[in-house]
Amino acid sequence: MAAxxxxxxxxxxxxxxxxxxxxxxxLSTRRSLSGRKPWFLVVRSDGSxxxxxxxxSRRTQQLITNAVATKADSAASTSAxxxxxxxxxxxxxxxxxxxxxxxDPHVCVMGEDVGHYGGSYKVTKGLADKYGDLRVLDTxxxxxSFTGMGIGAAMxxxxxxxxxxxxxxxxxxxxQISNNCGMLHYTSxxxxxxxxxxxxxxxxxxxxGAEHSQRLESYFQSIPGIQMVACSTPYNAKGLMKAAxxxxxxxxxFEHVLLYNLKERIPDEExxxxxxxxxMVRPGEHxxxxxxSRMRYHVMQAAKTLVNKGYDPEVIDIRSxxxxxxxxxxxxxxxxxxxxxxxxxxxxxxxGASLTAAITENFHDYLxxxxxxxxxxxxxxxxxxxxxxxxxxxxxxIVTAVEQLCQ
Amino acid sequence: xALSKLSSSSSLSxxxxxxxxxxxxxxxPISTDTTPLxxxxxxxxxxxQCEAPSRSVETTPKELLSFFRQMATMRRMEIAADxxxxxxxVRGFCHLYDGQEAVAIGMEAGITKKDSIITxxxxxxxxxxxxxxxxxxxxxxxxxxxGCSHGKGGSMHFYKKDSGFYGxxxxxxxxxxxxCGLAFAQKYxxxxxxxxxxxxxxxxxxxxxxxxxxxxxxxxxxxxxxCENNHYGMGTAEWRAAKSxxxxxxxxxxxxxxxxxxDALAVKQACxxxxxxxxKNGPMILEMDTYRYHGHSMxxxxxxxxxxxxxxxxxxxxxxxERIRKLILAHDLATEKELKDIEKEVRKEVDDAIxxxxxxxxxxPSELFTxxxxxxxxxxxxxxxxxxVRSALP
Numbered sequence: 001m002a003a004x005x006x007x008x009x010x011x012x013x014x015x016x017x018x019x020x021x022x023x024x025x026x027l028s029t030r031r032s033l034s035g036r037k038p039w040f041l042v043v044r045s046d047g048s049x050x051x052x053x054x055x056x057s058r059r060t061q062q063l064i065t066n067a068v069a070t071k072a073d074s075a076a077s078t079s080a081x082x083x084x085x086x087x088x089x090x091x092x093x094x095x096x097x098x099x100x101x102x103x104d105p106h107v108c109v110m111g112e113d114v115g116h117y118g119g120s121y122k123v124t125k126g127l128a129d130k131y132g133d134l135r136v137l138d139t140x141x142x143x144x145s146f147t148g149m150g151i152g153a154a155m156x157x158x159x160x161x162x163x164x165x166x167x168x169x170x171x172x173x174x175x176q177i178s179n180n181c182g183m184l185h186y187t188s189x190x191x192x193x194x195x196x197x198x199x200x201x202x203x204x205x206x207x208x209g210a211e212h213s214q215r216l217e218s219y220f221q222s223i224p225g226i227q228m229v230a231c232s233t234p235y236n237a238k239g240l241m242k243a244a245x246x247x248x249x250x251x252x253x254f255e256h257v258l259l260y261n262l263k264e265r266i267p268d269e270e271x272x273x274x275x276x277x278x279x280m281v282r283p284g285e286h287x288x289x290x291x292x293s294r295m296r297y298h299v300m301q302a303a304k305t306l307v308n309k310g311y312d313p314e315v316i317d318i319r320s321x322x323x324x325x326x327x328x329x330x331x332x333x334x335x336x337x338x339x340x341x342x343x344x345x346x347x348x349x350x351x352g353a354s355l356t357a358a359i360t361e362n363f364h365d366y367l368x369x370x371x372x373x374x375x376x377x378x379x380x381x382x383x384x385x386x387x388x389x390x391x392x393x394x395x396x397x398i399v400t401a402v403e404q405l406c407q
Numbered sequence: 408x409a410l411s412k413l414s415s416s417s418s419l420s421x422x423x424x425x426x427x428x429x430x431x432x433x434x435x436p437i438s439t440d441t442t443p444l445x446x447x448x449x450x451x452x453x454x455x456q457c458e459a460p461s462r463s464v465e466t467t468p469k470e471l472l473s474f475f476r477q478m479a480t481m482r483r484m485e486i487a488a489d490x491x492x493x494x495x496x497v498r499g500f501c502h503l504y505d506g507q508e509a510v511a512i513g514m515e516a517g518i519t520k521k522d523s524i525i526t527x528x529x530x531x532x533x534x535x536x537x538x539x540x541x542x543x544x545x546x547x548x549x550x551x552x553x554g555c556s557h558g559k560g561g562s563m564h565f566y567k568k569d570s571g572f573y574g575x576x577x578x579x580x581x582x583x584x585x586x587c588g589l590a591f592a593q594k595y596x597x598x599x600x601x602x603x604x605x606x607x608x609x610x611x612x613x614x615x616x617x618x619x620x621x622x623x624x625x626x627x628x629x630x631x632x633x634c635e636n637n638h639y640g641m642g643t644a645e646w647r648a649a650k651s652x653x654x655x656x657x658x659x660x661x662x663x664x665x666x667x668x669x670d671a672l673a674v675k676q677a678c679x680x681x682x683x684x685x686x687k688n689g690p691m692i693l694e695m696d697t698y699r700y701h702g703h704s705m706x707x708x709x710x711x712x713x714x715x716x717x718x719x720x721x722x723x724x725x726x727x728x729e730r731i732r733k734l735i736l737a738h739d740l741a742t743e744k745e746l747k748d749i750e751k752e753v754r755k756e757v758d759d760a761i762x763x764x765x766x767x768x769x770x771x772p773s774e775l776f777t778x779x780x781x782x783x784x785x786x787x788x789x790x791x792x793x794x795x796v797r798s799a800l801p
Contacts, residue, residue: 144618149588153595156593158595185778186778189558190778
């Protein structure tokens with residue numbers, strides 16, 4: 001399949017560096033977070049809270065482990081870093097992949113047309129020539145078995161990356177992902193770890209039809225034992241890809257078909273993004289908007305309109321779909337007291353539904369208004385362009401929702 | 408005179424002279440005898456797209472006796488598991504392997520612990536063959552902490568990573584792609600080892616088998632797919648489930664071999680042959696013609712879809728332990744009594760293991776949340792909101 005161009009709205013509005021200058025973008029990441037190690041939070045049902053430090057941090061000491069881009073900390077002294085380089089999102093994924101394959105000979109890629117063809121979205125272009133057929137494997141069209149093979153290989157210590165040409169095809173491998181990938185660490189009493197990464201593009205694209213526009217995050221979210229992350233910018237795509245490969249747990253990395261041609265300037269030095277952290281896209285005061293993947297751009301577009309109208313939305317890209325980063329989300333809710341979730345999943349049983357439940361359970365006292373969740377309609381994605389537009393959330397709907405929420 | 412001398416000396420040092428008094432020719436101590444013996448398998452191998460290995464199998468008295476002992480242990484273990492299940496100490500599913508022990512034993516004899524084995528849910532004996540202990544088996548069956556998966560897996564999830572046993576899988580057929588993945592990893596690391604992926608005649612009709620076989624043949628993976636054909640997929644006989652019951656031919660371009668699965672020596676020969684073949688030429692299919700005496704699982708009496716005559720017929724004519732016993736007696740490697748003694752020892756071992764397993768404690772409640780994710784993300788996990796739900800059990 002040819003790469004699909006991003007054509008929603010004005011092209012400039014959707015570049016992530018629009019939110020802040022690209023220079024400040026780099027500096028802010030280095031300055032504010034160099035001392036901060038990745039951590040996680042356990043909130044127990046009796047209210048006590050545990051903080052812990054991620055053991056992975058000792059491996060990542062030279063790296064920028066936290067990739068929260070904030071606007072506020074831009075007034076920093078110039079660092080000695082190089083300017084960084086511009087690239088497209090699929091190139092960022094490829095860079096991350098290549099760096100990890102260089103670093104660890106156990107990393108291999110398997111998927112349909114990833115090798116000689118270069119990948120249907122060019123994420124693995126050139127890798128087969130560089131690493132050979134044993135490390136970049138073209139599989140036949142047999143998702144169930146090659147996902148199973150990836151999991152079997154991971155049981156012995158290899159670190160395969162399984163690419164679904166389209167996330168929807170991974171439904172054929174659901175048994176392997178759910179029963180083997182998610183559960184083997186548990187049922188073997190900890191004997192086997194499955195450091196596999198399953199990635200692929202999903203989401204509603206350019207009139208691809210119902211079967212090729214699926215959002216599988218809602219189906220996978222209840223599988224115990226896996227982690228899910230969704231990337232949205234070249235920066236976090238590369239960072240999440242690297243973190244996912246290094247993680248000992250099975251990680252499903254959700255990409256979006258329409259985001260592959262996003263351009264951004266990313267740092268030259270090595271960095272990874274924390275798999276469990278959300279990204280603060282735009283700090284604000286009035287309402288918290290939680291989103292991920294492509295909807296981030298619809299939200300940012302709506303944010304411009306909202307700012308003109310006098311609202312100050314706080315936009316958080318949750319990135320980590322399982323588990324949710326309730327620390328960042330919670331702090332935001334405690335500040336703004338209003339939540340709007342904008343997602344591309346179906347309304348029924350989607351990520352938004354889980355997030356609504358999680359927020360209500362944990363932060364009910366801090367909410368001034370009921371949580372509003374804007375999701376796609378519960379319909380198979382139609383082919384016609386106008387109908388397809390109306391299955392997903394549009395910026396105008398986001399603006400209306402915020403206005404109603406802030407009354 | 409000579410007779411009285413014999414009898415007097417025998418009373419002084421019975422151990423050394425007893426064999427002399429019993430049989431009138433010298434006996435070497437049997438347990439460490441490694442003189443090679445050549446024994447013919449019961450039936451010749453049938454092959455598909457390859458040369459069948461020879462019918463004559465090299466073995467030693469030591470090996471035959473170890474076969475006997477191990478198979479007796481497995482048989483005893485399965486029968487004990489049967490009674491434990493009926494006593495409601497083992498719950499859920501319990502799939503017993505008695506009748507099929509020769510496959511597990513013969514395979515072990517033909518390969519090393521560096522080779523990998525992966526099988527479906529009828530895994531108790533395969534686990535034992537790979538070096539698992541009786542205590543681990545019974546503890547896991549009863550859901551105790553000392554089990555091989557610490558009580559969290561159950562009958563269908565036995566694993567032993569350090570000796571290359573990858574389980575233990577509940578979903579029919581899902582272990583075959585995993586097995587091809589293991590073979591891929593072996594090829595990737597250039598280990599010169601192979602993977603045996605076992606499945607049943609019921610699983611032979613799964614699509615993922617053929618998908619995995621195609622990939623394995625395409626990439627020349629050292630994978631050997633072993634169909635343990637016990638002729639019944641739960642309640643469905645093979646002629647009702649498969650259009651072509653010659654499972655060893657189903658690979659089409661992949662060579663296959665049909666083996667008498669009740670003859671441990673034939674299995675050993677076939678596995679050795681398959682290992683050599685796979686390391687050079689890629690995957691192979693072995694079909695083990697075997698039989699299970701119990702039903703599919705403990706909830707299946709096993710007699711609604713087959714006659715008791717059939718079961719007892721197989722038990723009389725093809726029982727793997729009886730075959731080894733006859734071989735041992737025919738070649739005078741041990742006496743009847745010694746074999747009976749071994750069986751008694753085995754019985755005692757099994758009983759001891761059960762007693763010890765019964766004393767093993769249940770897992771701690773906090774174990775509910777361990778090993779969901781690899782440590783480093785904290786022990787408690789997790790739904791999307793990372794909450795630990797504590798409910799007080801009545």
